[in-house]
Amino acid sequence: MRAVREAERRIWETETTKTYTALAGDPAFADALIPLVLGPAVPRDQVAAVATPGGTGAVRQGLELIRMLNPGATVWVPDPTWPNHVSILRHLAIPHRAYRYFDEATRGVDRDGMLADLSAVAAGDVVLLHGCCHNPTGADPDQATWEAVSALLRGRGALPFVDLAYLGFGAGLEADAQATRRLAAEGDCLIAVSCSKNFGIYRERTGLLMAVARDAATARLAQGNLAHLNRQNYSFPPDHGARIVATILSDADLRRDWETELADVRRGMEALREALAAELRRLTNSDRFDFLRHHRGMFSRIGATPQQVERMRADHGIYMVGDGRINIAGLNARTVPLLAQAMVEAGL
Numbered sequence: 001m002r003a004v005r006e007a008e009r010r011i012w013e014t015e016t017t018k019t020y021t022a023l024a025g026d027p028a029f030a031d032a033l034i035p036l037v038l039g040p041a042v043p044r045d046q047v048a049a050v051a052t053p054g055g056t057g058a059v060r061q062g063l064e065l066i067r068m069l070n071p072g073a074t075v076w077v078p079d080p081t082w083p084n085h086v087s088i089l090r091h092l093a094i095p096h097r098a099y100r101y102f103d104e105a106t107r108g109v110d111r112d113g114m115l116a117d118l119s120a121v122a123a124g125d126v127v128l129l130h131g132c133c134h135n136p137t138g139a140d141p142d143q144a145t146w147e148a149v150s151a152l153l154r155g156r157g158a159l160p161f162v163d164l165a166y167l168g169f170g171a172g173l174e175a176d177a178q179a180t181r182r183l184a185a186e187g188d189c190l191i192a193v194s195c196s197k198n199f200g201i202y203r204e205r206t207g208l209l210m211a212v213a214r215d216a217a218t219a220r221l222a223q224g225n226l227a228h229l230n231r232q233n234y235s236f237p238p239d240h241g242a243r244i245v246a247t248i249l250s251d252a253d254l255r256r257d258w259e260t261e262l263a264d265v266r267r268g269m270e271a272l273r274e275a276l277a278a279e280l281r282r283l284t285n286s287d288r289f290d291f292l293r294h295h296r297g298m299f300s301r302i303g304a305t306p307q308q309v310e311r312m313r314a315d316h317g318i319y320m321v322g323d324g325r326i327n328i329a330g331l332n333a334r335t336v337p338l339l340a341q342a343m344v345e346a347g348l
């Protein structure tokens with residue numbers, strides 16, 4: 001992104017040392033990113049935070065924190081979820097269960113199934129939620145569902161763990177943060193933030209794990225635990241990407257430019273969604289693919305069976321993962337009609 005390039009230039013010109021930062025990373029990074037995510041929802045001194053290698057590192061450190069402090073807790077994940085959630089849980093031998101999330105018929109959120117399954121969580125259990133732009137389905141809960149989930153988890157004494165990997169890709173920076181802010185305003189929670197996509201700095205490995213506590217003293221304890229976990233796993237987290245993010249967010253011009261470019265990226269994905277849904281409407285004379293314009297973020301699960309995925313590959317040379325997840329951002333004006341045609345011919 002333009003702002004990243006400019007921030008790197010400034011860093012290159014002004015950086016005088018490559019000494020270690022702190023176990024939690026450069027405090028300027030957390031101080032810049034926390035308000036972007038939480039806004040005024042929580043006082044700063046109630047938030048513990050450590051920089052991590054990407055959002056994956058934040059998820060991993062969050063799960064390690066849970067295992068260290070509450071080894072009996074079950075971690076609940078949506079079905080489906082980003083496969084790495086389950087694989088890290090298995091790797092850490094943390095007990096985990098799935099809750100219903102996606103309605104294959106409507107290709108939206110299975111609100112009733114989700115609430116029914118989550119009503120079985122025990123006090124101290126952890127519930128992993130995608131803050132926005134659910135990966136792999138693209139289906140996000142509406143506001144009423146978020147409110148119901150939040151009330152249910154608080155009522156049962158469960159800990160929400162929000163994975164926020166696509167802030168700004170859904171409906172905008174503020175809108176995409178709303179669900180996370182509500183959960184954080186209502187009590188303890190963990191939040192894993194990735195800067196890989198919204199800053200386009202994938203390989204720099206830039207993430208932040210936040211622990212929101214009910215008071216400043218508990219946040220200080222959490223800060224010590226998180227720094228300890230960083231120390232055990234890699235000592236100091238990567239700094240270059242964190243420095244880029246802090247530079248951009250703390251400079252008015254760079255920040256404005258980044259926000260503009262991020263909004264352009266988001267609108268580009270929205271336009272592709274609209275175009276694909278419109279083409280499918282035209283070809284099928286039905287609105288059954290309108291879910292594509294309601295989905296948010298890079299991904300959509302289009303509801304293809306493994307056989308249909310195979311047909312699209314064999315007959316049209318169109319490749320997608322077996323569960324029918326596509327990356328909307330991988331399309332363009334030329335390929336949208338080709339995909340729509342192939343979907344129809346494959347019998348979707």
Ligand code: PLP
Nearest residue numbers: 054055056082135163165194196
């Ligand atoms: N969480 C979710 C839901 C993701 O989709 C991803 C990336 O694909 C991540 C976390 C981690 O991203 P990274 O480690 O590249 O920052």
